[in-house]
Each structure stands twice: as C-alpha cells, then as structure tokens.
Amino acid sequence: MAIRNLRVFALLMVAILGSVHGLKGKRQTKYIVNQVTEPVQHAEGPHWDYRSETLFFVDIHEQKIYRLNSRAKSLTYTYIANGPVGVAIPVEDSPDQLVAGAGTDFVLVTWDATNNDTNPTINVLTKVDTDRTDTRWNDGKVDSSGRFWGGTMGPEINGVITLNRGSLYRITNELKPEKMVSPVSISNGEAWNIQDNKFYYIDSPTRQIVSYSFDSYKGIISNKTIAFDLKSNNIIGTPDGMTIDVNGNLWVALYGGNHVINVNPRTGKLLRAIKIPAEQVTSVAFGGPLLDILYVTTSRIGLNESQLLSQPKAGSVFAVKNLGIQGLPANLFELTRA
Numbered sequence: 001m002a003i004r005n006l007r008v009f010a011l012l013m014v015a016i017l018g019s020v021h022g023l024k025g026k027r028q029t030k031y032i033v034n035q036v037t038e039p040v041q042h043a044e045g046p047h048w049d050y051r052s053e054t055l056f057f058v059d060i061h062e063q064k065i066y067r068l069n070s071r072a073k074s075l076t077y078t079y080i081a082n083g084p085v086g087v088a089i090p091v092e093d094s095p096d097q098l099v100a101g102a103g104t105d106f107v108l109v110t111w112d113a114t115n116n117d118t119n120p121t122i123n124v125l126t127k128v129d130t131d132r133t134d135t136r137w138n139d140g141k142v143d144s145s146g147r148f149w150g151g152t153m154g155p156e157i158n159g160v161i162t163l164n165r166g167s168l169y170r171i172t173n174e175l176k177p178e179k180m181v182s183p184v185s186i187s188n189g190e191a192w193n194i195q196d197n198k199f200y201y202i203d204s205p206t207r208q209i210v211s212y213s214f215d216s217y218k219g220i221i222s223n224k225t226i227a228f229d230l231k232s233n234n235i236i237g238t239p240d241g242m243t244i245d246v247n248g249n250l251w252v253a254l255y256g257g258n259h260v261i262n263v264n265p266r267t268g269k270l271l272r273a274i275k276i277p278a279e280q281v282t283s284v285a286f287g288g289p290l291l292d293i294l295y296v297t298t299s300r301i302g303l304n305e306s307q308l309l310s311q312p313k314a315g316s317v318f319a320v321k322n323l324g325i326q327g328l329p330a331n332l333f334e335l336t337r338a
C-alpha cells in the first residue's frame with residue numbers, strides 16, 4: 001500500500017489500534033444518528049478530507065459540490081455548470097482543487113471552499129462515454145496510488161433506468177479514461193480493503209456487491225465473485241454508495257431501504273443494520289478526526305407530499321456515532337506525480 005504521507009500513516013495507526021481496542025471493549029455499542037445539514041435535493045458521494053477535517057459531498061442534479069465544516073458549523077457550496085455532478089474528490093497537494101465528474105466531463109474545479117462560489121474556475125481534463133449522449137457520471141473514488149475510479153449510468157425515464165449504458169473507468173494523471181468494467185447500469189459503491197488486494201463494487205440494479213482481486217501496483221482488477229446478494233438475504237432497497245472499515249467489513253447505503261447495512265464480504269453475512277430517518281439513503285463515508293463517525297447522505301428527490309411529511313429530514317447528511325469501529329482515510333486524486 002502506497003502510504004503517501006505521515007499524516008495518513010498516523011490516521012491508519014489510530015484506526016487500527018482503535019479497532020482492536022473497540023473489539024475487546026464494546027461490541028454492544030448503541031449508535032446515535034444526528035442530522036448535520038439541512039436537506040438538499042439529492043446528496044451523494046461523501047468524502048472526508050483528513051487535511052482540512054471537513055466533509056465534501058455533492059447534490060447531483062442541483063450541480064453543486066458542498067463542504068461541511070462541522071467544527072465551524074459552516075456549509076458552503078460551489079456550482080458546476082458542466083452538468084449533473086456525480087462525484088467530487090479533492091486533489092493531493094492542492095487544497096483548493098477538486099476533480100469532479102459532471103455530465104460526462106471529468107473536470108478540475110478550483111474553489112476556495114471557505115466561500116460560496118457559483119462561478120468557480122473549471123477546466124475539462126477529459127471526457128467519457130464520448131460515443132453516446134444519454135449517460136452521466138455517477139459515483140467514484142481514488143485508489144492508493146491516486147488513480148480515479150468512477151463510473152457512469154444510463155438515462156432514467158419515469159424512474160426506470162435504461163440498463164447496460166454505462167461503464168466503470170479508471171483515470172490516472174495521464175488523463176486517458178480506461179474502461180475497467182463494461183457494461184454497467186448504475187455504477188455506484190466502491191471500496192478497497194486495508195490490505196489493498198480487494199476491490200468491492202456495486203452496479204446498483206444487480207442488487208449485489210461484488211469482489212475483485214486488486215493489483216495495486218498495476219491498478220487492475222480480476223476474479224469477480226459475488227460477495228453479498230441483497231435478494232437472497234431478503235433485504236429491501238437498492239445498494240448505492242459504500243465504504244469499508246478497518247476490519248474489512250462493508251457499510252452500504254440502501255436507496256429505498258431506510259438503512260445502512262454492515263456486511264462481511266468474506267463470509268457474505270449481514271452484521272448490522274443502521275436505521276436512518278430517510279428512505280432514500282444514498283452513500284456513506286467514515287470521517288471525523290479519528291475516522292469513527294459514519295457520515296450518511298440521503299435524498300428527497302421524487303418523494304411526494306405525504307412522504308416528505310413523514311420524513312422531513314430526507315436530503316440531509318447524517319452523522320452516526322458510537323458504532324465502535326473506524327474507517328480508512330479516503331485517498332486524494334494525484335494530478336501530478338511527485
């Protein structure tokens with residue numbers, strides 16, 4: 001595993017030691033769920049930036065990237081004119097820059113996130129799905145070598161997705177998109193284990209979490225197997241965004257399922273289900289200085305009046321505390337090689 005700076009290494013050590021302690025001491029923790037932002041339309045793609053100790057997330061169709069600074073209790077945003085924003089990830093060694101997937105553009109956004117900015121500087125780095133016009137970027141993450149992995153999805157017409165229109169791409173600092181999985185329908189959750197030899201992936205309509213062998217040096221995946229199947233476990237909802245903890249267990253947002261589930265991808269066992277006060281749970285990321293808070297994004301898109309009355313917090317970001325587990329630091333995109 002390429003550990004690029006001491007800060008990440010220190011965070012990892014805290015996380016590992018913390019989890020060992022946590023396993024011995026408090027298996028029976030009672031978690032707490034707090035709303036930490038006002039509702040937006042369709043929050044997605046949470047990313048804890050360990051450098052600034054803030055949480056980035058996107059509001060896809062509103063074409064916004066948000067940053068929550070929970071210490072300063074401030075929420076700021078920027079607007080991306082290029083199209084729906086499926087993902088945004090900060091750039092290594094460049095505190096005011098993020099890469100984002102907007103429409104089918106892969107862009108570099110320059111934004112001083114202490115202020116709202118509806119007209120940031122945006123440079124298109126590359127484009128994907130150039131042979132079609134009906135797809136857009138959805139979720140994405142960065143691997144241990146700073147390569148971006150993100151995917152696209154087909155058009156949604158009256159709530160129905162056209163299947164097999166998207167792909168999962170890898171984009172290195174050479175900025176040439178390479179198809180890693182194709183076709184996919186709704187490219188979503190991604191996670192690498194702490195050993196950096198497994199890649200977990202969700203194509204939402206399959207209602208499965210799949211596992212690949214990951215070669216971290218070459219940045220390639222192989223040996224696809226099914227790690228967890230929602231249908232055979234009688235679980236309601238569609239798997240959406242996902243993250244992993246230091247013990248190698250996955251945390252998966254259930255769109256239309258009111259919960260985040262915690263599963264062991266090695267045994268295929270469901271470990272825990274965390275109830276969230278919104279039906280459309282979109283994604284999850286560990287954050288906080290000790291990476292022990294699970295941030296959860298949700299959506300209020302498509303909910304009718306009576307549903308909005310019964311789940312007024314839908315569209316908010318929530319923080320789940322006291323889970324007794326820690327996550328891994330999220331990698332940053334390496335635009336230039338050190």
Ligand SMILES: *[C@@H]1O[C@H](CO)[C@@H](O)[C@H](O)[C@H]1NC(C)=O
Pocket residue numbers: 075076077115116
């Ligand atoms: C920025 O926008 C957010 C969200 O709309 C708002 O709550 C906040 O007051 C704004 N902040 C500034 C500094 O204008």
Ligand SMILES: *[C@@H]1O[C@H](CO)[C@@H](O)[C@H](O)[C@H]1NC(C)=O
Pocket residue numbers: 213222223
């Ligand atoms: C793929 O799986 C086979 C059978 O389980 C195993 O022998 C092989 O080492 C795996 N390949 C990789 C690259 O992990």
Ligand SMILES: *[C@@H]1O[C@H](CO)[C@@H](O)[C@H](O)[C@H]1NC(C)=O
Pocket residue numbers: 304305306307
């Ligand atoms: C709102 O949607 C729910 C779930 O689909 C449905 O049961 C309910 O009848 C709808 N209510 C209205 C007022 O349309």
